[in-house]
Every structure is written in C-alpha cells, then in structure tokens.
Amino acid sequence: MTVIFRIVLLQCVALGVTLLAQWWMPVSAPVLMGFASLAGGGLAALHFRRWWMALLNAVMPPVGLLALSGNIPSWFWLVAAILTWAIGAGAFRSRVPLYLSNRGALRQLEPLIPQGAHVIDLGAGTGTVLAWLARRRPDLRLTGVELAWLPWCAGWLRLRKRGVNWHRADAFAIDLAAYDVVYAYLSPAPMAALWNKARAEMASSAILISNSFEIDGVPPHARHPVGDWKQSELLVWHPNSQTRPVAGA
Ligand SMILES: C[S@@+](CC[C@H](N)C(=O)[O-])C[C@H]1O[C@@H](n2cnc3c(N)ncnc32)[C@H](O)[C@@H]1O
Structure with a gap:
C-alpha cells in the first residue's frame, strides 16, 4: 500500500x-x-x-x-498548483521529490571521484553537489540534469559562473556513456531502471554512486557511511566491471 x-x-x-x-x-x-x-x-x-x-x-x-x-481567493490555488508543479515535476514523473545532499554526503563523495573525471548528477536539484565539487575540485568536468523548473532555475543562478554543464531534462533520456562517475540521490522507485540504464550505457571503468537508495538484488561494491542522523550511506557500484545480475531479475 x-x-x-x-x-x-x-x-x-x-x-x-x-x-x-x-x-x-x-x-x-x-x-x-x-x-x-x-x-x-x-x-x-x-x-x-x-x-x-x-x-x-x-x-x-x-x-x-x-x-x-x-x-x-481562487488565484491562491492556481499559484499553489503552479508552484507544486515547478518544484515537484520530478516527483510526479519519477516519484523522486526534492531534498538535498547534506554536508556529510558531500564530504564522503569528494574523495571517491577519480582525478579529472567527468561527473554527472542525475536529478541535480538546486546544484548543491555540483557547486560543492566545482569549488573544491577544479580538475573535474561537471554536468547536472534536473527536470523541475524551479530547482533548475535556482541551480542555473548558482552555477552559471562555475563552468558546470547544467541541463533541464529527464535524467533517463541522458546517455551515460560519456561519464566516469554517475551520482544519483533519487528514491527507491527508479533504482531498478537506473541500474538497467547504467548496465546498458556506462563505460567499464565508470562508477555509479547512489546516496542512500539501494538497488534490489544488486549489493554495492562499497558502502561509505555519511555519519548523519538518518544513517545515510553512499553506495558505490561498478556496473560494467564484471557480470552482475540485473535488478529485479
Ligand atoms: C533528492 S533530489 C537530489 C538533488 C541533488 N542531486 C542533491 O543530491 O542535492 C532529486 C532531484 O531529482 C529530480 N528528478 C526527479 N526525477 C527526475 C528525472 N526523471 N530527471 C531529472 N531530474 C529528476 C527532482 O526534481 C529532484 O530535484
């Protein structure tokens, strides 16, 4: 239920x-x-x-x-509906609402990313992760994809002078072949689809990092506790480095 x-x-x-x-x-x-x-x-x-x-x-x-x-007044409901859509488009389409990676997750993430990597944040929210990495890791190429208009606008304002590729698009329409690191902080709902996509598209050396959300039937190669009250972890997979079962299969 x-x-x-x-x-x-x-x-x-x-x-x-x-x-x-x-x-x-x-x-x-x-x-x-x-x-x-x-x-x-x-x-x-x-x-x-x-x-x-x-x-x-x-x-x-x-x-x-x-x-x-x-x-x-009736206009209030119109504004509320537009705002809900502008913030929550991702929640409607992918069952992924907006919440942001915290400091602990960002600190754990940074050393997991190899030198010179091309990183994509799928469902990048307001650009929290990319802004953090842009400040600390000038060696990285950074890309963010966000579906909802309001977080996307906030991210654009935040990242416009930081050399980050910032797109408003459906993360599941992006080809992952070009990326060395795929970061996703989504929800349980799209994880099996993400795993299948990663398996189909990611390079053999590339890594997939999920903040908090597991992939059913696919244990991660590594877990990095974030150290927060939610007991979050960064879960790391190498989707194409060896044969692994497909989620849900
Ligand atoms: C939990 S937030 C994570 C934000 C950011 N990655 C972070 O860690 O701070 C997930 C974001 O994914 C977006 N989203 C959900 N489904 C999406 C999709 N299919 N394509 C692109 N973005 C999506 C939501 O709008 C939301 O902003």
Whole structure:
C-alpha cells in the first residue's frame, strides 16, 4: 500500500473518530478541529513512527477545513498548483521529490571521484553537489540534469559562473556513456531502471554512486557511511566491471 493511500486511510479513520466523538459529546468547531488534529497526528505517530509524519497529519484537518471554508481567493490555488508543479515535476514523473545532499554526503563523495573525471548528477536539484565539487575540485568536468523548473532555475543562478554543464531534462533520456562517475540521490522507485540504464550505457571503468537508495538484488561494491542522523550511506557500484545480475531479475 502506497504511503499516500495509507495517509488518506488514516485521515478517514481520524475523521470517523472525530465525528463519533462529536455525536457523543457535541463541542464547538475549534475544539472539534483540535480533536481531529490530535486524532490524525496521533494515528500517524503510531503507524509511521516518524515525528514529521505525525506533524503533517496533524496539520492536514485544519488546513483542509480552511481550504473548504471558501475564504481563500481562487488565484491562491492556481499559484499553489503552479508552484507544486515547478518544484515537484520530478516527483510526479519519477516519484523522486526534492531534498538535498547534506554536508556529510558531500564530504564522503569528494574523495571517491577519480582525478579529472567527468561527473554527472542525475536529478541535480538546486546544484548543491555540483557547486560543492566545482569549488573544491577544479580538475573535474561537471554536468547536472534536473527536470523541475524551479530547482533548475535556482541551480542555473548558482552555477552559471562555475563552468558546470547544467541541463533541464529527464535524467533517463541522458546517455551515460560519456561519464566516469554517475551520482544519483533519487528514491527507491527508479533504482531498478537506473541500474538497467547504467548496465546498458556506462563505460567499464565508470562508477555509479547512489546516496542512500539501494538497488534490489544488486549489493554495492562499497558502502561509505555519511555519519548523519538518518544513517545515510553512499553506495558505490561498478556496473560494467564484471557480470552482475540485473535488478529485479
Ligand atoms: C533528492 S533530489 C537530489 C538533488 C541533488 N542531486 C542533491 O543530491 O542535492 C532529486 C532531484 O531529482 C529530480 N528528478 C526527479 N526525477 C527526475 C528525472 N526523471 N530527471 C531529472 N531530474 C529528476 C527532482 O526534481 C529532484 O530535484
């Protein structure tokens, strides 16, 4: 069951509990909202065991009620929809949202990249990784590909004077043959497809580095702990240095 579906289910249960409570002991609208918030947040805390999921689910009922109250001008929803698309195009197409590599990951990544390598960041976000490498490793050729317009614009502003090739495109449409290092911080969803692409296109000496996300059935050649609270790791594969099973096969 997908996370979205579980959240919807959970909110429905919270709403059911709230309506039952209201039927049993009628209270004012603000108190009822507070109760719905507590029910949604509490159920989410129990189910997901993540504080931010609890917070998200606690905030949903009042926001939903506010939205339905009709006090918000219609242009707000248009702007919100455009912004969501501009930031989240990658999430819609590849099920990969925007979040950025942290300092620990960048520190681990830098020494893994051979001298003079051509590096590509697939789904480069706002250019965090490439800006870091451009500052510290003038020996590298750097390329970034980002699908969503807003992060791409932010990256363009950030990298325009740093000699980085910066493209707005679908990462899965890019031929990987020319790159010595492919860096990807995506999500579990596209990893099998990425592995198949890497196997089909990457040179025999090239390496694939995934921040955090595993490839089912393909153990990495090396793991480099990032040392953060999420216990992230950089996972390194040499996709074509030897015969390896295809993910999911
Ligand atoms: C988790 S962020 C990583 C950003 C950056 N690589 C970093 O490590 O800081 C993933 C990014 O990939 C982008 N993305 C998702 N699917 C994509 C695709 N098919 N092609 C290009 N970019 C994509 C998302 O928009 C998002 O900005």
